[in-house]
Amino acid sequence: MMTKQVRYEALVKALHGDLYRYAYWLCHEKQVAEDLVQETFLRAWRALDSLKDEKAAKSWLITILRRENARRFERKRFEMSEYEEATITDTQALSNEQNIENNWLREKIAQLPPEYSEPLVLQVLGGFNGDDIANMLNLNKNTVMTRLFRARNQLKDALAAEPESKGVYNG
Amino acid sequence: MDDLQFRRAILADPKSADQNSQNAEILAALQEDETRKQFAQDINNLDSKIREALTIPVPDDLSDKLILRQSLANHQIHKRKTRIHLALAASVAIMGGLLFNFMQFSSAYGNLGDYALAHVYHEETSFANNSKSRVTLTALNQKMAAFDGNFSESLGKLIFADYCRFDGMKSLHLVFQGKTSPVTVFVVPKNDQLDFTAKFNDEKLFGESLGFKHANVIVVADKNESLGQWQKGISDNIAWSI
Numbered sequence: 506m507m508t509k510q511v512r513y514e515a516l517v518k519a520l521h522g523d524l525y526r527y528a529y530w531l532c533h534e535k536q537v538a539e540d541l542v543q544e545t546f547l548r549a550w551r552a553l554d555s556l557k558d559e560k561a562a563k564s565w566l567i568t569i570l571r572r573e574n575a576r577r578f579e580r581k582r583f584e585m586s587e588y589e590e591a592t593i594t595d596t597q598a599l600s601n602e603q604n605i606e607n608n609w610l611r612e613k614i615a616q617l618p619p620e621y622s623e624p625l626v627l628q629v630l631g632g633f634n635g636d637d638i639a640n641m642l643n644l645n646k647n648t649v650m651t652r653l654f655r656a657r658n659q660l661k662d663a664l665a666a667e668p669e670s671k672g673v674y675n676g
Numbered sequence: 677m678d679d680l681q682f683r684r685a686i687l688a689d690p691k692s693a694d695q696n697s698q699n700a701e702i703l704a705a706l707q708e709d710e711t712r713k714q715f716a717q718d719i720n721n722l723d724s725k726i727r728e729a730l731t732i733p734v735p736d737d738l739s740d741k742l743i744l745r746q747s748l749a750n751h752q753i754h755k756r757k758t759r760i761h762l763a764l765a766a767s768v769a770i771m772g773g774l775l776f777n778f779m780q781f782s783s784a785y786g787n788l789g790d791y792a793l794a795h796v797y798h799e800e801t802s803f804a805n806n807s808k809s810r811v812t813l814t815a816l817n818q819k820m821a822a823f824d825g826n827f828s829e830s831l832g833k834l835i836f837a838d839y840c841r842f843d844g845m846k847s848l849h850l851v852f853q854g855k856t857s858p859v860t861v862f863v864v865p866k867n868d869q870l871d872f873t874a875k876f877n878d879e880k881l882f883g884e885s886l887g888f889k890h891a892n893v894i895v896v897a898d899k900n901e902s903l904g905q906w907q908k909g910i911s912d913n914i915a916w917s918i
Contacts, residue, residue, distance in 0.1 A: 522734040610729035654688040
């Protein structure tokens with residue numbers, strides 16, 4: 506019993522950040538992301554004994570989270586699409602140049618179609634390779650690589666078209 | 677690898693241009709052209725920006741919340757489990773009790789004959805064939821009343837008559853004087869616990885059962901007796917009320 510608890514807490518400490526960020530980029534809402542992570546870890550606790558390989562923990566959790574997210578849409582279809590997604594992304598205090606740039610890029614990433622942004626998040630944040638992502642998303646590897654290419658290509662083009670002065674115009 | 681392929685590969689996976697990348701094809705292509713190196717560098721820079729943008733702040737208390745929620749949920753499950761355990765223990769106790777009862781009160785003998793023989797052997801020493809004690813017909817019929825039966829006349833010299841437990845059933849145990857050894861007659865209520873056996877015997881004794889409406893009458897005697905005569909005597913003499 507105790508060892509299960511210890512394993513669980515280790516799992517939470519090591520992976521809750523990654524999982525939360527992944528959830529956020531799936532649903533673009535902090536509160537929903539938090540709920541998704543909570544649901545995911547509760548399910549993970551119940552099935553913790555089935556997790557034999559600790560190295561596979563991350564992809565295992567992400568698989569649970571994706572399923573949870575899909576369930577969210579089954580339950581309350583009406584809640585979505587009330588706002589334009591980009592307008593509800595993170596608007597942290599714009600204290601410095603870096604933050605402005607981050608926010609601008611975040612909006613661009615949020616505007617990517619989900620089938621592009623999801624593999625990108627998995628690759629960049631999750632550190633998964635093409636095969637892993639293909640497995641998790643039930644796609645073949647070529648499709649995943651094409652989507653990754655397109656996602657980056659769009660962001661690159663967006664960055665290149667970035668207006669010279671961004672942010673607030675005064676006067 | 678042509679330029680387009682190269683660009684596609686880098687855009688799909690910027691890490692493949694890393695020094696320690698496993699992708700030899702990309703590394704070789706990288707060496708061919710300075711602009712390719714520049715492109716790979718640019719995309720890697722883009723990737724760092726993307727990573728930074730993706731790395732949104734995680735709520736500080738999230739991990740604590742997760743652990744708390746789990747402990748609460750776990751506590752609930754635990755409580756439910758103890759209740760289940762209690763129920764299981766109770767069921768086992770009940771089953772144990774039933775089994776004990778069953779073993780205690782169920783018969784070790786499968787049929788009337790076997791039980792009757794065992795009963796006779798058990799009490800063999802209690803009755804002597806030449807015993808002078810006698811039970812009167814009236815006393816016998818008083819006891820027979822419990823089985824709704826009545827003997828019209830005495831069958832022989834009745835040494836002993838009393839109730840006894842015949843495989844847990846209240847029954848009447850009669851012992852008559854026989855030619856060489858006592859003749860035992862049981863009046864047993866009808867019951868499906870023991871199989872009815874019309875005739876039975878072992879090396880010393882033999883017996884016959886007569887099925888009446890309310891009761892079985894079993895006669896056990898040694899091989900010098902004529903069981904048929906006893907049976908006939910009983911059939912002719914006994915009367916059942918209702």
